[in-house]
Amino acid sequence: MKLSIIGTGYVGLVTGTCLSEMGNKVSCIDIDEDKINNLKNNIISIYEPNLKEMVKDNQAKKNLFFTTNYKKALDNSDICFIAVGTPMNNDGTTNLDYVYDVALKIAKNMSKNMIIVVKSTVPVGTTEKIKDIIHRELRKRNIDLNFDIIFNPEFLKEGNAVNDFMRPDRIIIGGGSSKTKETIKELYSSIVMNHDRFIFMDIKSAEMTKYASNAMLATRISFMNEIANICEKTGANIKNVRIGVGSDKRIGYDFLYAGCGYGGSCFPKDIRSLIKTAEKNDYSSILLSSVEEVNENQKNVLFNKIIERFGDDLSKFTFTVWGLAFKAETDDVRESFSLKLIEKLISKGAKIKAYDPKAIDSFKEIFKNKNNIKYFSNKTDALKDSDALILLTEWKEFRHLDFEDLSLNLNKRIIFDGRNIYNRTFIEENGFELYQIGC
Ligand SMILES: NC(=O)c1ccc[n+]([C@@H]2O[C@H](COP(=O)([O-])OP(=O)(O)OC[C@H]3O[C@@H](n4cnc5c(N)ncnc54)[C@H](O)[C@@H]3O)[C@@H](O)[C@H]2O)c1
Structure with a gap:
């Protein structure tokens, strides 16, 4: 055709x-x-x-x-x-x-x-x-x-x-x-x-189906982030909870990962748009507004952990960020969590060393603050003389850590894992502090 x-x-x-x-x-x-x-x-x-x-x-x-x-x-x-x-x-x-x-x-x-x-x-x-x-x-x-x-x-x-x-x-x-x-x-x-x-x-139902699908996925993410925050308060582990919940065939395992909140070019704008469509039609969507609010709050969780560990003044510290894209296998940084976190860390005086396998150029295009951030073409060079590693995107090359590299390059043995990809026992056995979301 x-x-x-x-x-x-x-x-x-x-x-x-x-x-x-x-x-x-x-x-x-x-x-x-x-x-x-x-x-x-x-x-x-x-x-x-x-x-x-x-x-x-x-x-x-x-x-x-x-x-x-x-x-x-x-x-x-x-x-x-x-x-x-x-x-x-x-x-x-x-x-x-x-x-x-x-x-x-x-x-x-x-x-x-x-x-x-x-x-x-x-x-x-x-x-x-x-x-x-x-x-x-x-x-x-x-x-x-x-x-x-x-x-x-x-x-x-x-x-x-x-x-x-x-x-x-x-x-x-x-x-x-x-x-x-x-x-x-x-x-x-x-x-x-x-x-x-x-x-x-019909056309209208098809238009709504697209928004409803994204809203459902975003809801699952916000739901799990909320449960993760309650897990932290109570001593439960969100990774175990996910397996337990997802094993119910009516629920399934997909989109049940806790983390730093959803981002990207679609979810944030589509959820907002659906809320606005509802408002235009005299309906206030309590659920979708909460999904959005939970997501906004979730963007502070990792930042608060860093402040709790290093104090409010970060001017003496350098952090390595692995991952700038909003998710793995893309160079898209629109509404990526990395933009917000890095901006906040820099506003507290921190210096950033950033590495992403594909997204450095697109990040540079959007990220206006050019001071206090340096970009690296490989993950090991980005670690040198940093006070902690912050993992933000779940690229495959970050899955397995080389503890020798980390120990040689980092000033402090500290890892913040914004994607919950690391195994706590293994990381701690190798002498590192690990901070995750809800576990
Ligand atoms: N990106 C995704 O993952 C995804 C998934 C499903 C649906 N969508 C939806 O698909 C649509 C496109 O998203 P995208 O991410 O591909 O957008 P994009 O921003 O990557 O690309 C849009 C392109 O349209 C071009 N353009 C703008 N005005 C034009 C015009 N008058 N004539 C010709 N070209 C023009 C722009 O130059 C740009 O290249 C959006 O509505 C988005 O919500 C996106």
Whole structure:
């Protein structure tokens, strides 16, 4: 099939590349000229396992194209995906400017009938508004073109995005005529060959499903963080509690890890957006507000442990931070816990030595405080002359500690583990103090 994907961020680039891998002809459009020029040369601005190789391979096969030219791309498309960002406004509502701008550009440039697929996460009712914008503009152009629009949320996880796209748990399709549904089913059939994973519903329910899914996952995280804090007060161990709770088939083990709070480009903004949608409809979501509040409080837990151990004045201390990305296998630092913790430590006078396998450049772009932080290209160099190691991202290379390296380089044998990945007995047997969350 001939497709265009608008927006070449995490979702757009993964969607376009994976669909080109299946033999479709895909044009990816972005307004960022540098990004497009880089992509044409197989330079990818994000780190996502396997993605770079697939982009290179499919450009070489002439299945995948990158352009800033809407008209050229749409002239060659039967289906057009909208995958631009929907960031949070200062008041917590969703900024839909990019999505509406794309709607207008599609309407101004389309020259044939097509199916429009909204993949960006948008509040309930937005897909209908996109439809209205396109209708209005087509009327202005006095041109007789038909289009159908569906909402098809994306559930990929950064760090495993290609795999998630290729092996989805479900494909949700909101709205669409029966002909559209058949076409979309055909498009995705190659990735869901062995199992019918399609769920069809109305547009509004599909829009809500995306928010409700993220809200459920965030709720599990905040719930476990709350239980972890109670564990600390009572002497219980959250790691044991997780195993005990997760073994109930009705509950399951996933998303039951206590830590420093959820972050990333989706959960914080999507929970906020859902709270705002509820408010707009005269409903106050007590549960979601609490999920958010627990998460905000959780961001202080590790910081408070550091202050308790080293005192309120950190000007004599240097800390090594391992991990800047909001989670492993990505270089995304949007709403990463590392930003907040490092800022707070520096505000207390601390010096930071930071290392991340992939996220140093993206961290530097966002983190404005350039004094008192040094970046290192390997984890051992970052340890030299520090007073403690602070683990913030669960990259595989941090799983097993080299105690000889640690002892040789650190001034003090202290580890703060913000992800609960280390075994207390083992760490303490090797002569280190260990601080974790809820255990
Ligand atoms: N990142 C994730 O893990 C994830 C997962 C599921 C859903 N989502 C949702 O998918 C959407 C996209 O997220 P993302 O993380 O890929 O965003 P992103 O910020 O990484 O990328 C958005 C891209 O859209 C481009 N863009 C903006 N306006 C444009 C326009 N008018 N025309 C063409 N391109 C334009 C930007 O230049 C950028 O490259 C959001 O709604 C997000 O909530 C994201």
